[in-house]
Amino acid sequence: xxxxxxxFVAGHRGLVGSAILENLKSKGYTNLLTKTRQELDLxxxxxxxxxxxxxxxxxxxxxxxxxxxxVANNLYRGEFIYDNMMIQNNVIHHSYLNGVKKLLFxxxxxxxxxxxxxxxxxxxxxxxxLEYTNEPxxxxxxxxxxxxxxxxxxxxxxxxxVMPTNLYGPNDNFDFEKSHVLPALLRKTYxxxxxxxxxxxxxxxxxxxxxxxxxxxxxxSIGVTADRIQIWGTGAPLREFLWxxxxxxxxxxxxxxxxxxxxxxxxxxxxxxxHINIGTGQDISIADLAVLIKEIVGFEGExxxxxxxxxxxxxxxxxxxxxxxxxxxxxxxxxxxxxxxxDWYVQRA
Numbered sequence: 001x002x003x004x005x006x007x008f009v010a011g012h013r014g015l016v017g018s019a020i021l022e023n024l025k026s027k028g029y030t031n032l033l034t035k036t037r038q039e040l041d042l043x044x045x046x047x048x049x050x051x052x053x054x055x056x057x058x059x060x061x062x063x064x065x066x067x068x069x070x071v072a073n074n075l076y077r078g079e080f081i082y083d084n085m086m087i088q089n090n091v092i093h094h095s096y097l098n099g100v101k102k103l104l105f106x107x108x109x110x111x112x113x114x115x116x117x118x119x120x121x122x123x124x125x126x127x128x129x130l131e132y133t134n135e136p137x138x139x140x141x142x143x144x145x146x147x148x149x150x151x152x153x154x155x156x157x158x159x160x161x162v163m164p165t166n167l168y169g170p171n172d173n174f175d176f177e178k179s180h181v182l183p184a185l186l187r188k189t190y191x192x193x194x195x196x197x198x199x200x201x202x203x204x205x206x207x208x209x210x211x212x213x214x215x216x217x218x219x220x221s222i223g224v225t226a227d228r229i230q231i232w233g234t235g236a237p238l239r240e241f242l243w244x245x246x247x248x249x250x251x252x253x254x255x256x257x258x259x260x261x262x263x264x265x266x267x268x269x270x271x272x273x274x275h276i277n278i279g280t281g282q283d284i285s286i287a288d289l290a291v292l293i294k295e296i297v298g299f300e301g302e303x304x305x306x307x308x309x310x311x312x313x314x315x316x317x318x319x320x321x322x323x324x325x326x327x328x329x330x331x332x333x334x335x336x337x338x339x340x341x342x343d344w345y346v347q348r349a
Contacts, residue, residue: 001029001059001102001256008033008057010042010091011064016106016164018171019248020061027252033057043083048090052098060103061251062091062144066137067108068178070232070312073134075177081136088144092159096151103159104255105148107141109240109277109318110134111163119281119319122163122273131313145275152260153271160260162251165279165318168337169244170344176222181286182241185231185293186342188224190349193299195219195226206349228302229294232309235287240279240317243332243340250278253328262326279318280330296338 001007007024011017012034024032033055040051042064066076066083073080088105095103112120113128125145130138141163148159172183179187187206194203200212209215216225223230254276263274284292290303323329332340 003028004031005029005058006031006033006056007059007061008055009061009063010035010087011062013037013171014063014065014067015167015169015172015244016065016247017061017063019169019244020063020251023245023248023252042087042090045086045090048094049097052094052100056098057095058101059255060091060095060100061255062088062103062105064091065106067180068173069180069184070133070310072178073137074310077136080134081140084137084140085143088140089147092144092147092151095159096155096157101158102255102259103148103157104251105144105159105161106251107144107161107163107275108137109163109165109279109316110138110313111142111145112316114313118315119317120277121319122275122277122322125273125275133310133312149272149274152274158260160254160258160263161275162254163275163277163318164247164250165240165242165277165316167242167244167247168341169247170341172244172341172345174345181239182289182293182338183341183345185229185290186297186338186345188222188229189290189293189297189299190342190345191219192224192226192229192301193297195224196299196301202349223304223306226301228304229290229299230304230306231286231290232306233286233311234307235290235303235305236285237311237313238283238285238315238317239289240281240283241289241334241337242279242330243337246330246332247278250323250328250330254326258326276322276326277318277320278323279320280334281318281320282334283315283317284334292335293338293342296335296342 114131
């Protein structure tokens with residue numbers, strides 16, 4: 001990519017897209033194209049067709065997606081598979097039709113089988129059944145990998161796929177129902193600390209309630225009080241977390257230095273698993289994560305695990321040897337990242 005290349009960042013307001021946009025700016029890229037969902041609905045095939053014919057981007061970062069944690073994935077199964085399939089099919093297909101030089105499709109490590117060997121290598125894709133709670137989302141992302149591979153092989157495009165591990169960082173989603181585990185735990189712990197400190201004004205502002213009683217009643221309904229926090233599952237599952245700005249740096253690095261032809265063994269006729277994992281190669285249990293967040297926030301109450309709720313996949317640790325072999329490694333460790341995110345959130349809460 002040249003510094004003045006026309007680059008479209010799809011999903012630039014989200015956790016992933018906003019981090020990629022800022023990384024591009026920091027590296028001196030000046031011709032950056034963004035559209036809000038109101039300006040361009042990526043589910044609308046005609047709108048996407050018109051956009052690509054009119055704007056003619058040279059490079060595309062496909063970070064737009066419908067995302068959420070275990071609750072949202074399980075509740076909104078139809079939306080998660082339909083919306084994500086439509087978004088990626090429209091953007092990838094019209095990138096091909098309009099001569100986009102290179103595209104980076106962002107998926108998720110939930111593409112791997114529920115019982116995949118750990119750490120998860122790219123080659124484990126489609127070797128066993130998926131975790132049920134996020135199966136629709138995972139299938140959509142697998143389809144995204146396959147459409148990129150298929151277009152590259154048939155049409156000679158240069159479309160890459162990366163699979164980031166669990167991300168957290170600025171512009172994260174802190175919604176109680178739709179957020180991922182780390183921001184959800186951080187917000188719950190912060191509110192429990194506010195309750196313990198009797199800072200009801202900030203509690204009401206944060207939850208959008210007009211009275212102390214309403215706010216406390218709502219928080220109690222989701223397991224947050226001044227002396228305890230209720231957490232879904234047993235706390236035993238292990239998860240890997242990557243600072244979103246590190247992820248963005250990896251994505252830009254890959255777009256700058258890697259081509260599709262370099263993502264597979266030339267001696268193998270069946271070309272598959274060309275995607276690249278992005279992660280740290282390190283994980284932590286949900287229980288230990290909750291304790292770590294509790295210490296950083298300064299909450300002294302109890303952590304209660306609701307074992308009647310699902311845990312999801314027991315372990316999801318990425319093998320990042322492919323990524324490391326091309327010259328990239330993460331910089332921000334988990335403790336530093338949580339402190340940075342907590343400071344970011346409190347300033348805006």
